[in-house]
Amino acid sequence: MNGLGTNWSSRHPKREAIEREVLDFDVLYIGGGPSNLISLWHLLNQLEEAKKKGKTLPPITIGLIEKGDQIGDHIFSGAVLDPKALEEAMPDYLERGFPTEGCVQREEVWLLTSERQGVQAPIIPPFLHNIGHHIISLSKVCRWLASEIEKRSVEGIDVMILPGFSAMKILWEQDGSGTPRVKGVQTADKGVDREGNPKSNFEPGNFLHAKITIFGEGPRGHLSRELEEVLHLQSTSVNPQVYEMGVKEIWEVPEGNIEEGFVLHSTGWPLPQGEIGGSWVYALGKNKVSIGYVVSLDSHDPFIDGHAVLQLFKTHPKIAPFLHGGKMLQYGGKALAIGGWYSMPQLAFPGGMLVGDAAQMVNAARLKGIHLAMKGGMSAAETIADCLLANDFSFPQLEKYSERFMESWAGVELYTSRNFHGIVQHGLTPSAFTKLNVALLTNGWVPGDPLRVNKDAAQTETTEKYYGKKGVKYSDVQDLIKTEGQQFSKLDNVYASGTQHDEHQPCHLKIVKGNEICVECYEEKGAPCTVFCPAQVYEMHPDALGHVKQVDIAFSNCVHCKTCDIKCPEENVIWTPPEGGGGPKYTLC
Ligand SMILES: Cc1cc2nc3c(=O)[nH]c(=O)nc-3n(C[C@H](O)[C@H](O)[C@H](O)COP(=O)(O)OP(=O)(O)OC[C@H]3O[C@@H](n4cnc5c(N)ncnc54)[C@H](O)[C@@H]3O)c2cc1C
Ligand code: SF4
Ligand code: SF4
Numbered sequence: 068m069n070g071l072g073t074n075w076s077s078r079h080p081k082r083e084a085i086e087r088e089v090l091d092f093d094v095l096y097i098g099g100g101p102s103n104l105i106s107l108w109h110l111l112n113q114l115e116e117a118k119k120k121g122k123t124l125p126p127i128t129i130g131l132i133e134k135g136d137q138i139g140d141h142i143f144s145g146a147v148l149d150p151k152a153l154e155e156a157m158p159d160y161l162e163r164g165f166p167t168e169g170c171v172q173r174e175e176v177w178l179l180t181s182e183r184q185g186v187q188a189p190i191i192p193p194f195l196h197n198i199g200h201h202i203i204s205l206s207k208v209c210r211w212l213a214s215e216i217e218k219r220s221v222e223g224i225d226v227m228i229l230p231g232f233s234a235m236k237i238l239w240e241q242d243g244s245g246t247p248r249v250k251g252v253q254t255a256d257k258g259v260d261r262e263g264n265p266k267s268n269f270e271p272g273n274f275l276h277a278k279i280t281i282f283g284e285g286p287r288g289h290l291s292r293e294l295e296e297v298l299h300l301q302s303t304s305v306n307p308q309v310y311e312m313g314v315k316e317i318w319e320v321p322e323g324n325i326e327e328g329f330v331l332h333s334t335g336w337p338l339p340q341g342e343i344g345g346s347w348v349y350a351l352g353k354n355k356v357s358i359g360y361v362v363s364l365d366s367h368d369p370f371i372d373g374h375a376v377l378q379l380f381k382t383h384p385k386i387a388p389f390l391h392g393g394k395m396l397q398y399g400g401k402a403l404a405i406g407g408w409y410s411m412p413q414l415a416f417p418g419g420m421l422v423g424d425a426a427q428m429v430n431a432a433r434l435k436g437i438h439l440a441m442k443g444g445m446s447a448a449e450t451i452a453d454c455l456l457a458n459d460f461s462f463p464q465l466e467k468y469s470e471r472f473m474e475s476w477a478g479v480e481l482y483t484s485r486n487f488h489g490i491v492q493h494g495l496t497p498s499a500f501t502k503l504n505v506a507l508l509t510n511g512w513v514p515g516d517p518l519r520v521n522k523d524a525a526q527t528e529t530t531e532k533y534y535g536k537k538g539v540k541y542s543d544v545q546d547l548i549k550t551e552g553q554q555f556s557k558l559d560n561v562y563a564s565g566t567q568h569d570e571h572q573p574c575h576l577k578i579v580k581g582n583e584i585c586v587e588c589y590e591e592k593g594a595p596c597t598v599f600c601p602a603q604v605y606e607m608h609p610d611a612l613g614h615v616k617q618v619d620i621a622f623s624n625c626v627h628c629k630t631c632d633i634k635c636p637e638e639n640v641i642w643t644p645p646e647g648g649g650g651p652k653y654t655l656c
Contacts, residue, residue, distance in 0.1 A: 071239045071247055072293030075577050076643045081265060082256055088273045092130040094451055095251060095277035097234045097290060099133030100142060101205065101437050102423030103283035104212040106444030106451075107131055107226070108219075109156045113452035115221050122456060128225045130275065132254065134233040134627075136648040138213040141627055143401040143656045144205035145315070145347055145359065145434065147171060147197050147330060151476070152441035163215055166207045168351040171197040172328030177385060179336040185385050193507065194432040194484070197330055202349050202357075204317075205437065206653040233644035234284075237293050238274060242417050242462070247297055249418030251276040252290065257646050263573055278460045279451055280419040283444065286310060286402040287629040288425045289643055291412075300412035300421070307522045308410045308427055309488060311344065312630045314373045314400040314601050315359025316560070317351070317655045320393030325350040332434075334495065337379035341494040342366055344373075345434070346380055348389055355396075355655075356389055361403060361434070364523040364599075364634050365492060369530055369592040370541045371634075373400065374601045378554040390553050398560040399656045400601035400628040405431035408485035409517050414469040417462045420447045430480055432487040442477035483511040489518025527636035529591045538590070541598050557603040561624050565652030566602065568623040568645050575622055575645040576604070576631065582617040584637045589615050592636055599634055602626045626651045 094110065096103040107129060114124060135141035153160050161167075174197050179185035213228050234252040242248040254272035259265060282290055287310065295301055301308065327350055334345040343363035351357055360377040380386060404410075404424040411427045414420060422428070423440030430439060450468035454460050472478055490502045490513060502513045530539040555563075568575075578585065588594055589607050594615075596605040602624040607615045627650045632642040 072237060072296045074236050075579065075641045076235045076255065082259070082263065082271070085271045087253070087271050090130070090273055090275050091128070092251075092275060092277040093127045093279070093455065094129045095275055095280045096129075096131035096283060097252060097280065098283040098285060099131060099135065099138040099209060099213065099228070099230065100283050100285050100423060100440065101209060101212070102440035102444040103131060103281060104209055104216065104444075105152065105156050105441040106281060106283070106422060106448045108212065108216055109445045110448040110451055111216070111219060111221050111224065111226070112156065113449060114224060114455070117452065117456055124223060124455065126223050126225070127455060128227070130227045130229060130277070132232040132234060132275070133230040134644050134647050135230055135650060136652070137210070137230050138228065139206035139210035139654070140230075140652050141650050142206040142209045143399045143651070143653055144437065145313075145349065145357065146203050146205045146437060147349065147435070148201045148203050148208070149435055149438040150201055152438045152445060156441065156445055164211065166211050167201045167203060168355070169202050169328045171200050171202060171330050173326065174198065174330045174332075177331065177333040179333050179383055179385065181336055182379075182382070183384055185333070185335065185383070195332055202328070202330065202351060204351070204655050206656050231648040233647040234290055235272060235644055237290055238276065239297070246417055249280050249416070251280055255644055255646055259573060259646070260571055261573055266571070279454060279465065281422055281447055282419060282425050283422045283440070284425045286404045286424040287632050287642070291421065291425045294416065294421070295412070298416050300416060304412060305409040305517045306406055306520045308404060308412075309406045309520055309523055310364045310402045310633050311361040311405050311431070312364055312373050312400065312402050312599070312601070312628060313359055313361040314377050315357060315398070315656065316377070316395050316563075317397040318356045318358065318390050318393045318395050320354055320356055320390060322354050324391060324393065325356055325389050327353055336383065337376050338362065339368060342368065342371070343491050343494060344376070347434070348386065356393070358386070358390070363405070363492075364402070364630065365521065365526045367526055367528045368533055369527050369595045369636070370544055370598045371595070372545070372598045374557050374560065375545065381553045387553060395555065395563060397565075397653065397655045398555070398563040399651055399653055400626050400630070402629045402633055404429050404436070405488050406520070407431060407487065408481040409489075411481070414472060415462070415465040417465070420465060420468050422447050428477070428481065430484045432484045439477045439481065442475055443472055446472040446475060485511050486513050486516055486518045489520050492520055523633050524636055524638050527592060527595055527634070530593045540593055557601065561602045561626065564602070564626050566624060566626050566650060567652070568625070568649035570623050572646050574620055575643045576620050576625065577641045577643060578618065578639055579641050580637060580639045584639050585618040586615055588637055588639070594618065596631050596635055596640065599630055601628055601630070605631070
């Protein structure tokens, strides 16, 4: 009963008929992010504990696959970590060599009012309090977590962490009542040419079967889309899943530019009026800086460009001195799920579970999701341990994960911030400020609760409506970015992300409704993908008369941020996983 959902990945008749190796797991994790890694660790805790209590367990095989070449390569975040969940799962994490870049000792919040001015907030809003939290590189933390798991040995439990494997599609079966049940995943074929033909180095993907599959793909997962299509997990959610997009650079700077443990958040300039987003500047030890900007993808502006916003932000007199005399080391971009409580899908379903950003477990007010993703993974692990001990993998048993998570402190935190995005969706207006204050006093309630938000793709306006003139192009409205000094072009930045894909493989970005839609979109909306993509993957090349025929896609530059899949106003792009191993190579992000 395979292929229930639409399979957008590249297929070819020759490859469909290939016999594939079947690998059996008891538990299979998709994605090597913080949600799944801590879940695996916590599952080992639970099983070890059960053994100590004299419970007998059959031999257990646990697998985790990750599309990055190494664990951490595709992991991108801010990041300041609230260690609450980590402390619960691994109380001795500091003694185990947790890679902290320092604890937050001083913080500032700014409203930048113009390209030269700004005001510092006299008090830090409670949701932005970070003192004592760890400043981290999440890609380093994930690599460290994987190595801690690999060092651990629990008798009778076989753990396999397998980077370099993309889960391409879901394998389905029917349960007793005829309902579709997840049976595992198929990994992507390797060594396929642009047309989909096997090359001499062809390696067929495998069928990975499991009793329980945990989907921790991060924001806008390709398989999460298939789950939604088949199981309608979002059908009882108040709001659709919504996102921001963040870009950041890591700089090496002279000592003294930034004090250890310092974090700064700002909003305002250079965001256009009415747009939602904000910046961060975090000290990584004594001589490195993480600097980034998130922009909300529900923007009406067809030319929202997170990369340009970051380049301008770095020139503000409050910000530029942090980077003075320094060198940019790494760049990246990624979507961030911000819907929270009202956008969460059903968390458990026959054969599987959703964790972390894939289930919108982010507190947008705090710009934090790692601790919630971890707690999601831990609640899942506790439920999986019960299933393994009872040898019962039925849906009612799996469903207990949802209850566990919702009743935990993480559920309470998400519930309390449930209206945040709804409140600020039209900008930081006086009414939004009032509502934010009301929400602080009422555990998140505001008049109109639940506040509704729209799908990001549907929010983009035509250039005529937004800029008051038909046919406006990005070059007509863009603030000039100087590609010198502290500013970089997208292509220079992409180089610093270490991104690579084998160019002789099928394009993993699928234009699903056709290029004629792109031509119309260019006329009406200026082809937003050519602007919002932080890696300049999409380009339109008008002829002498200004007409275009198609959108050109340089897929090998793709940093896997998923913005095009979310924000193409015509929903004409579907991101699919390329061959495992391709993509960015984040080591500091
Ligand atoms: C710009 C930005 C700033 C942020 N700042 C902070 C912060 O300061 N503090 C904080 O707490 N949170 C922050 N967050 C949020 C935080 O990073 C996420 O909530 C967290 O990383 C979610 O973890 P996850 O495990 O769900 O997913 P991810 O971290 O996204 O990991 C998912 C993994 O799954 C892999 N994968 C995806 N699909 C497949 C597939 N089909 N096959 C195989 N592997 C696959 C991916 O390659 C990736 O490695 C920020 C996020 C962004 C984008
Ligand atoms: S991919 Fe989407 S945003 Fe880009 S031109 Fe086509 S329709 Fe427009
Ligand atoms: S092509 Fe899409 S997923 Fe890739 S970097 Fe550009 S916007 Fe992000």
